[in-house]
Amino acid sequence: MNETERNVKYNKYVNAKIAKTKAFPSLFNAFWVGGLVCVLGQGINDLLLYFFPTMAEQTAWSYTLIALIFLASFLTGLGVFDRIGQFAGAGTIVPITGFSNSIASPAMDFKNEGIIYGLCVKMFSIAGPVIVIGIASSIIVGLIYLFI
Amino acid sequence: MKLGNQTIVFKNRPKIIGNYAVVGPKEGAGNFGSYFDYVMKDDRFGEKTYEGAERKMVETAIVGAIDSAGLIPKNIDILLAGDLLNQIISSSYAARSFDIPYLGLFGACSTMAETLAVGACLVDGGFFNNIACCTASHFSTAERQFRFPLELGNQRPPTSQWTTTAAGCSILSSKGNGPSVTMATFGKVTDWGITDVNNMGAAMAPSAMSTLVAHFEDTHTRPEDYDLIVTGDLGKLGSEVLIDLMEDKGYKLGVNYCDCGQMMFRREQKPLMGGSGCGCSASILNSFLINKIKSGQYKKILFMATGALLSTTATQQGETVPGIAHAVVIER
Numbered sequence: 001m002n003e004t005e006r007n008v009k010y011n012k013y014v015n016a017k018i019a020k021t022k023a024f025p026s027l028f029n030a031f032w033v034g035g036l037v038c039v040l041g042q043g044i045n046d047l048l049l050y051f052f053p054t055m056a057e058q059t060a061w062s063y064t065l066i067a068l069i070f071l072a073s074f075l076t077g078l079g080v081f082d083r084i085g086q087f088a089g090a091g092t093i094v095p096i097t098g099f100s101n102s103i104a105s106p107a108m109d110f111k112n113e114g115i116i117y118g119l120c121v122k123m124f125s126i127a128g129p130v131i132v133i134g135i136a137s138s139i140i141v142g143l144i145y146l147f148i
Numbered sequence: 149m150k151l152g153n154q155t156i157v158f159k160n161r162p163k164i165i166g167n168y169a170v171v172g173p174k175e176g177a178g179n180f181g182s183y184f185d186y187v188m189k190d191d192r193f194g195e196k197t198y199e200g201a202e203r204k205m206v207e208t209a210i211v212g213a214i215d216s217a218g219l220i221p222k223n224i225d226i227l228l229a230g231d232l233l234n235q236i237i238s239s240s241y242a243a244r245s246f247d248i249p250y251l252g253l254f255g256a257c258s259t260m261a262e263t264l265a266v267g268a269c270l271v272d273g274g275f276f277n278n279i280a281c282c283t284a285s286h287f288s289t290a291e292r293q294f295r296f297p298l299e300l301g302n303q304r305p306p307t308s309q310w311t312t313t314a315a316g317c318s319i320l321s322s323k324g325n326g327p328s329v330t331m332a333t334f335g336k337v338t339d340w341g342i343t344d345v346n347n348m349g350a351a352m353a354p355s356a357m358s359t360l361v362a363h364f365e366d367t368h369t370r371p372e373d374y375d376l377i378v379t380g381d382l383g384k385l386g387s388e389v390l391i392d393l394m395e396d397k398g399y400k401l402g403v404n405y406c407d408c409g410q411m412m413f414r415r416e417q418k419p420l421m422g423g424s425g426c427g428c429s430a431s432i433l434n435s436f437l438i439n440k441i442k443s444g445q446y447k448k449i450l451f452m453a454t455g456a457l458l459s460t461t462a463t464q465q466g467e468t469v470p471g472i473a474h475a476v477v478i479e480r
Contacts, residue, residue: 007341007468013392014342014350017385021306076299085301092301105297112197126300 033091072097152366166217172313206242213317256455265332284315285425309424316430335359349386355471380429380453381409383421
């Protein structure tokens, strides 16, 4: 048996041995925690509009996002967010809370390496690709929109 | 004296005359908590950075081991140490505070066995009298270097292991009392094509098998000739794979086989596949195992630390994860 065959066989054997993540509990936790984040966002939005009736809806949305971003960063700073994330998975990563956490957590980790080369550079090590792909795809969608 | 292809027999039987283990709070709450010499109150160990904490752990382990051997740093001829961080900074920077010649060794998580094996060669050859062999790892520094920021809210894959915050140091000597290092088998780098960096147990298991088979063939022994065969940090999955691989080679690892990574934490601490890191096997060897050999509970053990020789650069470029394992025989 040559090396490639051996490696393929070994990888197959290992993959069969790995205990698969149970899909249902993972999905369920992500669903209800993610739903809760959405309810929270909607709640903040409604309260803003209730207390400041003159506020434009667009402005209220912005404030809601800011509130959620702050909350996630704050929980990251307290060292709680990673525990919620381990439990909820996509439930807290997909909403804007995940984006906020992905910027706050490297910023905390790398502040010892200095403000510029540590904090500022590493801050986008996780979120950077999201921004790049977001901008790139918006350009493509914009171009398509221009021609149809 | 060389025996077979990869094994060396130490005629002068270098002794382990001093040992010391320092661990983090999570490890202190684990299965071996009461055996460790020192349990840190927090992960920072009074330092500003986690890297600083790891360096201080190395220093503490070296000082502790020298002290337990009844020596002073001036008596140590050379310090052999290594760790997981880039350019093995924890060891090199710790060596800065000792007036002792220093050799940095990198073998990833196999470093404890590597330093012991190299140290035993140097003592057995009559070149040095007292050698300090040390290694350490820290969860937070390893996580930062190899994986994600500490506070990132991602989920750990079920095959991943928890890097142990621990350091261990042994003092090898040509004279004195203590368990003897009688044989060492140096391992070959083995790569069976595992690309998942979160499954290091499976990446390291073939190297463990390779060294173990080489050891048994070179020394004409069988697994049952040892009171205990203990691997470093294969974890739950890795050690199950090793048992299967050894069975294919005609060796049955029975109840005398165990893995430090699998034993380090309690189940409710949720370490997934178990502990990993240089400090995992180093701290268990330098507390529990050596003390049990001293007390006579074990007369002859085979200590084999395994390492995954990966780097983030290589894995991001699509390279597979090579493994290595070195083994030493420690007798009463």
